Amino acid sequence: MRKRHPSPRTTVCSSTSSRTFSSSRLDKHIPQTMSLLSLNDDVLEIIISFIPSPDAWRLAQTCRYVYDAAVCQYLSIVTIKSWRQLIGFSSFVVAEPSRKLYIKALEVSLHYNQEYSECIPAFIEVLRGAGSLRSLSIKYEHFLHPSLTGILNPERISYLRVVSKFLEVLTHMISRPRYLKVFLSTHDDEVPFWHALENLTGCLETLDWNPIQSLNPGINNVWPHVHSLSVRLHRGRWSLYHLARAFPNVRRFKPDSCGGYDTRPLWASLxxxxxxxxxxxxxxxxxxxxxxxxxxxxxxxxxxxxxxxxxxxxxxxxxxxxxxxxxxxxxxxxxxxxxxxxxxxxxxxxxxxxxxxxxxxxxxxxxxxxxxxxxxxxxxxxxxxxxxxxxxxxxxxxxxxxxxxxxxxxxxxxxxxxxxxxxxxxxxxxxxxxxxxxxxxxxxxxx
CATH class of the missing domain: 3.80.10 (Leucine-rich repeat, LRR (right-handed beta-alpha superhelix))
Known part of the structure; x- marks a missing residue:
């Protein structure tokens, strides 16, 4: 592990602010303060890991000696809510391919805009190369559908305000998430929820699905590892029997509708x-x-x-x-x-x-x-x-x-x-x- 030894004239940063001191002045006025340059790389990374992602970017701009570690922290959790953000993020990551591996959590909330369609391929390239991605949240973006099936690693996936056709992504995706949240903006059974989940019977542990149009007795698959289940069904009388048969080991249950009933104990582990x-x-x-x-x-x-x-x-x-x-x-x-x-x-x-x-x-x-x-x-x-x-x-x-x-x-x-x-x-x-x-x-x- 490399350890840095600053020269007496080296400029160092004593905090995340933009103010800098020469090491000689720092030693004279604040002798108890340790220079960032005297820390091993792994120690720097641990310290920076406690800094919120937006602040890590400011630190990266201030202290060139901790730039690599700060950028890693900055890209670990990314939230994109505008096309301007998406363009800047994609350009920054594509400029250095190794940066794709820093992305661990990504949240994208955008409505499609034809004006910015040219930047979509670069973002899809980033998405497919994010080998360390563990959490993915997608809201509205039907333009991303083709690229989502090839993502390998996310353990947590949220698809919010998506149309029913989007559920075809679930039937073809390679990823095997443990947590899945789906919020449909249209209410139809073009792709029944149990069909969309067929490939996830061996991995899914937490399911949040809103809404379910109906509980069809044709549900034949079993998701034995699901321990947390949150569902919203349309109003009316509905039996819990089919849910309990499909998800037999639920420990936490959150129904977001009235009218549910059963006639006997269904979940021994609830x-x-x-x-x-x-x-x-x-x-x-x-x-x-x-x-x-x-x-x-x-x-x-x-x-x-x-x-x-x-x-x-x-x-x-x-x-x-x-x-x-x-x-x-x-x-x-x-x-x-x-x-x-x-x-x-x-x-x-x-x-x-x-x-x-x-x-x-x-x-x-x-x-x-x-x-x-x-x-x-x-x-x-x-x-x-x-x-x-x-x-x-x-x-x-x-x-x-x-x-x-x-x-x-x-x-x-x-x-x-x-x-x-x-x-x-x-x-x-x-x-x-x-x-x-x-x-x-x-x-x-x-x-």
Whole structure:
């Protein structure tokens, strides 16, 4: 491994800014600063790998000694949203063929424009030569169809806002992705989704397909490695049976439509369910997230049925009025972590929080998060003493609690990746202890 030793007169860069110093001045005024030139190439590459791609390009322009490593980082993640970007990117990469190998993730979002058709061959050349490409996202670009079948390496592929004819690409492509997302802009069955996926039965692990026109009983293939399935079907009654037969080992299921049903447990390995609507499901799950915000007339039979048969350990749901809460003791005996997103005015939030806690007294909850939209609790300047007092009262009502939260700032997707109570631990370190509670603006941990 080559190590650089700068001469005393060499100009060096001390940061990613454009300011430069002679090494003698640098040693005199900032003796503790290490010159980039004194670092081995592999160390430089590691440091630069932490720099966002756009900043890496500025570093490449500033420090000629780290140009190669910075350009490598700059090209690792590429997003193209204009024809001007596409032309510049293609010209830059084609000028040095080895640069094609730096591209690891590529996102292209363009509508076809005849005016720029002459630059398309150069971009296709780049695409076909990107041997290290692992993630590819294509939006709108029907002009790229012929070139996509020959791409070898992407493990993640997203085709967004594409027409049904585009699905022929899937039937002929050489790549065997583990992750596939398809968002169709037209709704027809010219190429049924199961036909488009026939070549991916041995590799596909995550599938996100929107929309599926129908679940045809003619689906004969099985995708045994798919563990995460997200689908949107047109409205109407539809059975989960055909999906479960085609994807038997699903652990995470996200249906983006109402009307689904089954008549018996289908997925023995189902762990997580996220849905905009309640529907009939007999399979047990560990985590259940329901986004529906229309329980104002009381819990529907569908919701009660779903909770009874799924019996989740982690439950997150939205409700205009928390009328579902008293039913949880009987419906979800395994429940440990609960998040409720609801409504209350500033004068009733305190009382409603205690009322919810009392309704949960029969459950052995470990964590409880009560979220009120536009609440004083989520303001950075909220009254911490008031928040601590409320948390203590809630904890006293439910002695099994280890964590109490009042945070509405996290998105649904954030909760999916972080198992409570780890989510409730965030940002405790810089707040003072108060008795047996450690508090942040939004979360309280009971010791």
């Amino acid at each position: 762990d997580e369910l996220e849905s905009n609507f309640p529907f009939v499901l007999f399979s047990r799950v560990r985590r259940l997230l329901i986004h529906d915000d229309d329980f104002s007339d009381g819990p529907s039979k569908m919701v009660l049925h779903m909770l009874r048969h799924t019996s989740p350990v982690v439950l997150s749901f939205g409700t205009y009025r928390p009328r579902l809460i008293p039913h949880l003791q009987d419906l979800t005996p395994r429940l440990k972590y609960l998040k409720v997103v609801t409504h209350a005015d500033a004068n009733t939030e305190h009382q409603q929080s205690l009322s919810i806690a009392r309704d949960l007294h029969g459950l052995q909850l470990t964590a409880l998060c009560l979220c009120y939209r536009n609440s004083w609790m989520t303001k950075p300047q909220c009254d911490l003493a008031r928040l601590v007092g409320l948390a203590q009262q809630v904890a006293a009502t439910l002695p099994t609690l280890g964590y109490v939260g009042f945070d509405y700032t996290l998105r649904w997707r954030d909760e999916m990746h972080v198992l409570l109570p780890l989510h409730f631990r965030s940002d405790f370190s810089h707040f003072p202890s108060t008795g047996n509670l450690h508090i942040s603006s939004f979360c309280v941990m009971c010791e």
